[in-house]
Amino acid sequence: VVGAGFAGTATAVNLLREWPGGPLELTLLERSAAFGPGVAFATPDPRHLLNVTAGGMTALPDAPSHFLDWLRARDEHAHAGTFAPRRRYGDYLRELLADAERGACREVRVERREEEAVRVVDAGNATQAFVLTRGGARLPADAVVLAVGVNRPRIPSGTAPALLGHDGWVGDPWDHPRIDALSSAERVLIVGSGLTMVDVAITLANGTRGPHLFALSRRGVLPRGHRSTAPRRLAPYRPPAGPLTADGLAWHVERAALAEVAAGGDWRTVVDGVRPYTQQLWQALPLGEQARFLARHARRWEVHRHRMAPAVSDRLRELRAGGRLTLRAGSLQRLEPAGDDTIEVSYRAAGTVERVRVDAVVNCTGPDPAPGADGDPLLTSLIEDGVARAGPLGLGLDTGPDGELRDCDGRPSSRIFTLGALRRGQLWETTAVPEIRRQAADLAALLRARGAQRSSRSSTSASGASATRTSRPELTIRASPS
Numbered sequence: 247v248v249g250a251g252f253a254g255t256a257t258a259v260n261l262l263r264e265w266p267g268g269p270l271e272l273t274l275l276e277r278s279a280a281f282g283p284g285v286a287f288a289t290p291d292p293r294h295l296l297n298v299t300a301g302g303m304t305a306l307p308d309a310p311s312h313f314l315d316w317l318r319a320r321d322e323h324a325h326a327g328t329f330a331p332r333r334r335y336g337d338y339l340r341e342l343l344a345d346a347e348r349g350a351c352r353e354v355r356v357e358r359r360e361e362e363a364v365r366v367v368d369a370g371n372a373t374q375a376f377v378l379t380r381g382g383a384r385l386p387a388d389a390v391v392l393a394v395g396v397n398r399p400r401i402p403s404g405t406a407p408a409l410l411g412h413d414g415w416v417g418d419p420w421d422h423p424r425i426d427a428l429s430s431a432e433r434v435l436i437v438g439s440g441l442t443m444v445d446v447a448i449t450l451a452n453g454t455r456g457p458h459l460f461a462l463s464r465r466g467v468l469p470r471g472h473r474s475t476a477p478r479r480l481a482p483y484r485p486p487a488g489p490l491t492a493d494g495l496a497w498h499v500e501r502a503a504l505a506e507v508a509a510g511g512d513w514r515t516v517v518d519g520v521r522p523y524t525q526q527l528w529q530a531l532p533l534g535e536q537a538r539f540l541a542r543h544a545r546r547w548e549v550h551r552h553r554m555a556p557a558v559s560d561r562l563r564e565l566r567a568g569g570r571l572t573l574r575a576g577s578l579q580r581l582e583p584a585g586d587d588t589i590e591v592s593y594r595a596a597g598t599v600e601r602v603r604v605d606a607v608v609n610c611t612g613p614d615p616a617p618g619a620d621g622d623p624l625l626t627s628l629i630e631d632g633v634a635r636a637g638p639l640g641l642g643l644d645t646g647p648d649g650e651l652r653d654c655d656g657r658p659s660s661r662i663f664t665l666g667a668l669r670r671g672q673l674w675e676t677t678a679v680p681e682i683r684r685q686a687a688d689l690a691a692l693l694r695a696r697g698a699q700r701s702s703r704s705s706t707s708a709s710g711a712s713a714t715r716t717s718r719p720e721l722t723i724r725a726s727p728s
């Protein structure tokens with residue numbers, strides 16, 4: 247399993263908890279030191295909250311209150327509607343993995359390796375694939391699960407190359423020490439106005455201190471907030487029948503939301519009601535209509551769908567009202583170092599070019615969905631070697647129904663699988679815990695079934711074979727010395 251964020255951890259936990267017996271060698275390869283939290287839940291800032299309530303955050307689909315029970319055992323005030331700190335969720339994942347490792351049956355061996363995978367070699371007719379690491383190891387595996395999350399954000403166009411070496415340039419918004427170091431700056435530009443910008447603003451505007459924050463995005467739109475109380479009534483969404491277009495679908499959802507509001511309800515219940523159908527609706531759109539949805543409606547959908555916890559949304563309102571956070575709609579023209587250690591920003595808004603000077607710039611433009619767009623060696627080599635190809639509309643990788651990669655000719659792999667954000671082109675809605683936990687459980691079930699098949703095949707042949715023959719591991723996801 248390459249990557250031990252939520253997706254890799256959940257896959258490993260499902261494998262270990264339900265392994266039917268027989269040998270299994272499972273290697274978890276993680277390039278950071280943290281096994282469990284991944285990017286989203288590694289934040290040290292306790293004011294970064296989950297954007298889903300505790301009642302909806304179980305890692306295990308067959309145990310709906312698993313996270314809530316864990317949280318309640320540690321916080322007597324927690325309830326299903328609590329928006330817990332994300333770092334607590336990271337602790338939950340760490341513990342879940344450690345418990346699953348401890349509870350695994352005797353024939354299971356788990357190895358954690360703090361290493362980066364840089365290539366997967368899969369010669370179709372060979373018996374195993376190989377995962378190559380930056381440190382030079384060559385790990386044979388019967389099955390490889392790529393659980394590598396999202397790319398780093400793309401460098402905004404107009405960024406002078408000289409800025410990339412500037413002390414005030416933060417290209418990775420999840421580099422927490424670099425963000426903390428900006429708290430003594432006077433003015434900080436945040437490029438982007440989504441949930442990552444919100445994280446950065448919450449960290450930098452500490453109490454009454456912190457720099458003046460200036461957030462710039464094309465539309466200048468913020469994510470919406472969750473309600474602090476449960477809605478008065480729920481509105482089950484009924485997907486439209488018949489052929490779909492992007493505009494028709496957007497209008498259908500909008501009309502349902504308006505009708506709900508007119509009836510005294512809350513639009514959020516309609517958006518949440520659409521969620522169980524989003525993958526099915528996405529797949530029902532012809533490719534051209536999917537492209538139109540991306541161009542015309544995706545951003546609007548996302549700000550309504552991925553919402554801020556109420557306390558976070560209140561804090562943001564306070565920062566804006568107090569003049570500590572300014573949000574502007576405009577298109578970035580140029581970012582370049584100025585002579586005096588500051589950075590000059592020019593952007594076009596309402597037909598004119600505006601200029602401001604800041605001490606630092608944080609890139610919160612969001613992950614680039616094209617595989618390898620940030621130069622990631624693993625994804626780049628998968629495409630270059632023809633082991634994988636880009637997904638529809640360049641979103642993630644092309645995958646089959648079980649998450650199996652499709653190679654450059656569209657042939658499904660029998661050994662290499664992925665889940666989460668890399669399946670965006672196929673599924674669209676595949677980046678949050680509720681979707682990924684289902685994929686992780688299904689993928690683990692598929693790998694277990696294969697292990698069981700091999701197990702029964704090898705025991706049948708072993709019973710007819712020489713008594714001295716030792717049994718081979720049924721499913722080997724194994725590390726070997728480099």
Ligand SMILES: Cc1cc2nc3c(=O)[nH]c(=O)nc-3n(C[C@H](O)[C@H](O)[C@H](O)COP(=O)(O)OP(=O)(O)OC[C@H]3O[C@@H](n4cnc5c(N)ncnc54)[C@H](O)[C@@H]3O)c2cc1C
Pocket residue numbers: 248249250251252253254275276277278283284285286287295296297298332361362363364393394395396442445624665666667677678679680682
């Ligand atoms: C800031 C943020 C907040 C979020 N908040 C929520 C929330 O509140 N609720 C919710 O449901 N969802 C939330 N999400 C969505 C979240 O992305 C998913 O829920 C989930 O955490 C994604 O997990 P992942 O394992 O796919 O990716 P990641 O968490 O990115 O994990 C991928 C892991 O793979 C490792 N890795 C990558 N490449 C390699 C390699 N080549 N070799 C070895 N290791 C590698 C990385 O170091 C990383 O640890 C949030 C996302 C972000 C970014």
